[in-house]
Amino acid sequence: MDHDLDLHADGPALTAALVDVPSVSGEEGPLADAIERALRRLPHLAVTRRGNTLVARTGLGNPGLGNTGLGRKERVVLAGHIDTVPHAGNFPSQWDAERLRLTGVGTSDMKAGVAVQLRLAATLPEPNRDVTYVFYECEEVDVARNGLFLLSRDAPELLSADFAVLLEPSGGVVEGGCQGTLRAAITATGARAHTARSWMGKNAIHDAAAILDILRGWEARRPVVDGLEFHEGLNAVAISGGVAGNVVPDECVVTVNYRFAPDRSAAEAESYIRELFAAWPVEILDCAPGAKPGLTAGPAAAFVKAVGGEPRAKLGWTDVARFAELGIPAVNYGPGISEIAHTPGEYVDAAPIVAAEQALRTWLTK
Amino acid sequence: MDHDLDLHADGPALTAALVDVPSVSGEEGPLADAIERALRRLPHLAVTRRGNTLVARTGLGNPGLGNTGLGRKERVVLAGHIDTVPHAGNFPSQWDAERLRLTGVGTSDMKAGVAVQLRLAATLPEPNRDVTYVFYECEEVDVARNGLFLLSRDAPELLSADFAVLLEPSGGVVEGGCQGTLRAAITATGARAHTARSWMGKNAIHDAAAILDILRGWEARRPVVDGLEFHEGLNAVAISGGVAGNVVPDECVVTVNYRFAPDRSAAEAESYIRELFAAWPVEILDCAPGAKPGLTAGPAAAFVKAVGGEPRAKLGWTDVARFAELGIPAVNYGPGISEIAHTPGEYVDAAPIVAAEQALRTWLTK
Numbered sequence: 009m010d011h012d013l014d015l016h017a018d019g020p021a022l023t024a025a026l027v028d029v030p031s032v033s034g035e036e037g038p039l040a041d042a043i044e045r046a047l048r049r050l051p052h053l054a055v056t057r058r059g060n061t062l063v064a065r066t067g068l069g070n071p072g073l074g075n076t077g078l079g080r081k082e083r084v085v086l087a088g089h090i091d092t093v094p095h096a097g098n099f100p101s102q103w104d105a106e107r108l109r110l111t112g113v114g115t116s117d118m119k120a121g122v123a124v125q126l127r128l129a130a131t132l133p134e135p136n137r138d139v140t141y142v143f144y145e146c147e148e149v150d151v152a153r154n155g156l157f158l159l160s161r162d163a164p165e166l167l168s169a170d171f172a173v174l175l176e177p178s179g180g181v182v183e184g185g186c187q188g189t190l191r192a193a194i195t196a197t198g199a200r201a202h203t204a205r206s207w208m209g210k211n212a213i214h215d216a217a218a219i220l221d222i223l224r225g226w227e228a229r230r231p232v233v234d235g236l237e238f239h240e241g242l243n244a245v246a247i248s249g250g251v252a253g254n255v256v257p258d259e260c261v262v263t264v265n266y267r268f269a270p271d272r273s274a275a276e277a278e279s280y281i282r283e284l285f286a287a288w289p290v291e292i293l294d295c296a297p298g299a300k301p302g303l304t305a306g307p308a309a310a311f312v313k314a315v316g317g318e319p320r321a322k323l324g325w326t327d328v329a330r331f332a333e334l335g336i337p338a339v340n341y342g343p344g345i346s347e348i349a350h351t352p353g354e355y356v357d358a359a360p361i362v363a364a365e366q367a368l369r370t371w372l373t374k
Numbered sequence: 375m376d377h378d379l380d381l382h383a384d385g386p387a388l389t390a391a392l393v394d395v396p397s398v399s400g401e402e403g404p405l406a407d408a409i410e411r412a413l414r415r416l417p418h419l420a421v422t423r424r425g426n427t428l429v430a431r432t433g434l435g436n437p438g439l440g441n442t443g444l445g446r447k448e449r450v451v452l453a454g455h456i457d458t459v460p461h462a463g464n465f466p467s468q469w470d471a472e473r474l475r476l477t478g479v480g481t482s483d484m485k486a487g488v489a490v491q492l493r494l495a496a497t498l499p500e501p502n503r504d505v506t507y508v509f510y511e512c513e514e515v516d517v518a519r520n521g522l523f524l525l526s527r528d529a530p531e532l533l534s535a536d537f538a539v540l541l542e543p544s545g546g547v548v549e550g551g552c553q554g555t556l557r558a559a560i561t562a563t564g565a566r567a568h569t570a571r572s573w574m575g576k577n578a579i580h581d582a583a584a585i586l587d588i589l590r591g592w593e594a595r596r597p598v599v600d601g602l603e604f605h606e607g608l609n610a611v612a613i614s615g616g617v618a619g620n621v622v623p624d625e626c627v628v629t630v631n632y633r634f635a636p637d638r639s640a641a642e643a644e645s646y647i648r649e650l651f652a653a654w655p656v657e658i659l660d661c662a663p664g665a666k667p668g669l670t671a672g673p674a675a676a677f678v679k680a681v682g683g684e685p686r687a688k689l690g691w692t693d694v695a696r697f698a699e700l701g702i703p704a705v706n707y708g709p710g711i712s713e714i715a716h717t718p719g720e721y722v723d724a725a726p727i728v729a730a731e732q733a734l735r736t737w738l739t740k
Binding site: 205221244249293325 | 586
């Protein structure tokens with residue numbers, strides 16, 4: 009079934025239309041098709057599609073490197089992912105006309121943001137900055153499938169810009185930077201024995217208590233970076249051990265997740281964890297660096313000034329870090345609420361959708 | 375292929391012949407066939423087969439309730455399992471003529487004991503006690519498949535006796551009683567949260583450290599029961615917890631195995647564990663009571679006196695407890711070595727095979 013999107017419907021109505029085209033990660037085809045059709049009707053945008061990821065840039069001509077846009081002094085990216093987590097009995101959307109609230113999967117995370125992107129794309133033929141709109145797939149799953157990652161790896165020229173806004177749910181507040189994330193496996197070892205003569209062995213699960221003691225006693229750093237306070241976290245996210253019901257186990261693996269503030273590099277985070285658990289073998293499973301907020305200068309400062317409000321630190325890891333790796337300052341700014349994302353009760357209110365669109369419109373026109 | 379057993383070969387040779395018929399639990403058919411053929415050639419025994427379990431009783435006539443045997447004042451059981459754990463590159467057996475040592479899977483546990491049973495069965499047509507020889511299947515696996523369990527449930531009359539000897543590996547020493555075993559799952563609970571905002575949740579794995587602390591600090595009881603010293607054990611045998619790499623986990627389950635001395639009943643062991651871990655929900659997964667040694671009186675005392683040596687407590691759970699449940703005093707006494715059972719280097723020496731047979735022959739004839 010072909011879905012037709014009316015980009016001139018108001019923000020909440022367009023959000024509902026986007027929510028009602030299911031697009032769980034990996035199944036974004038029909039929604040990407042609908043967005044592509046709508047974008048290609050706009051004569052002021054050059055549209056490129058890669059997989060289920062769409063890039064629409066102001067200015068005609070070759071949508072690749074040859075596109076010089078409108079010739080503005082700055083180019084900015086407005087980016088959002090079009091996939092959602094699996095439905096949890098919350099599809100399709102439901103509109104509460106009394107509270108002016110839209111409930112359903114992906115309302116906050118982040119079809120409300122995508123609606124704002126599309127509304128701006130449709131109604132701003134000549135913005136004061138060149139704009140690159142990015143609608144990408146598979147943000148909610150493995151990084152290897154993430155549309156923005158694939159774009160940054162395979163066609164970084166399409167992302168070339170001076171500044172980027174990710175319309176991830178941020179409650180209408182500018183969220184700067186993001187924390188890094190590292191996962192490590194820490195292994196306690198022992199010696200097997202029959203439990204009837206357990207003193208002949210060494211119980212690795214009992215010894216893992218010392219690893220957990222370090223986690224229990226750990227105090228979170230809360231450094232201020234570029235004026236924003238971050239808040240680290242260090243947690244066991246998995247534990248496993250055991251051979252059989254009558255065997256003293258010789259191995260117990262604790263998997264920890266360290267969320268680190270962006271004043272630490274990935275390498276520093278790794279050293280820190282290796283030192284903290286120096287008594288055991290530590291295997292780093294994965295590590296993604298954070299991003300400093302960088303809101304104090306340049307296009308980021310201008311953005312904060314234009315949309316107003318008091319910026320805060322982004323604690324979760326987001327694709328903001330991907331822009332940081334490309335050397336592009338980026339922030340999160342969107343109408344959704346991150347705390348209710350991925351919950352069955354996920355919703356978004358009409359007012360912040362309208363407000364976010366208005367703030368971005370001011371930034372891109374005044 | 376049909377295997378033919380020569381019950382008049384010497385003990386070590388017969389052990390080698392038994393080892394060389396593979397009989398991993400569940401695949402005892404060919405070995406049971408060979409033992410059945412050999413037993414049915416003995417006119418003084420009444421043979422019954424159930425599955426791959428064989429019962430051979432002195433005295434002719436109906437091998438069930440009607441078998442009154444030789445009319446001796448006592449009837450005793452000599453029992454052994456014919457299955458082994460899976461091979462570990464140690465099949466078939468190897469004979470070391472210099473050290474007089476037989477190496478291979480099942481040598482100690484417990485085909486040396488089975489060889490002794492068969493030699494006595496073949497050569498003692500008129501023992502001083504009526505004897506019931508039991509050769510049973512599936513001792514090394516789930517209790518539900520254990521041939522002695524099935525016999526005790528479905529045909530306990532075949533096991534009716536005044537005393538029982540299990541020829542499990544005991545290093546030629548009488549091992550009295552056995553410890554009970556209880557497994558319990560202890561659950562620490564918390565509250566999920568995203569690890570980027572972990573202080574909004576409660577980490578169940580971190581909290582499980584308090585369970586492990588109890589285990590680490592636990593001191594083993596070593597009570598003396600009927601003159602033998604037991605040695606308890608309390609171990610985590612499994613631990614598991616974790617939802618996803620970015621989620622503060624809300625549950626962590628520690629599975630413990632309590633090996634308890636036979637001065638405690640199963641109910642007392644359960645109460646003890648529930649009290650020790652009173653701060654958490656405790657689920658009892660399974661519990662098998664131990665058995666008191668009872669070596670100080672009756673046919674057990676006579677047996678100890680006849681075979682000689684200093685009895686010691688059996689720490690592992692064995693089928694001795696199954697006889698105890700039927701009200702039959704029982705001991706472990708066999709030529710194998712329990713410490714090397716289930717290892718790739720499992721072996722048995724010739725001398726203890728001969729010695730055990732001789733000791734039992736003395737008991738059954740003098």
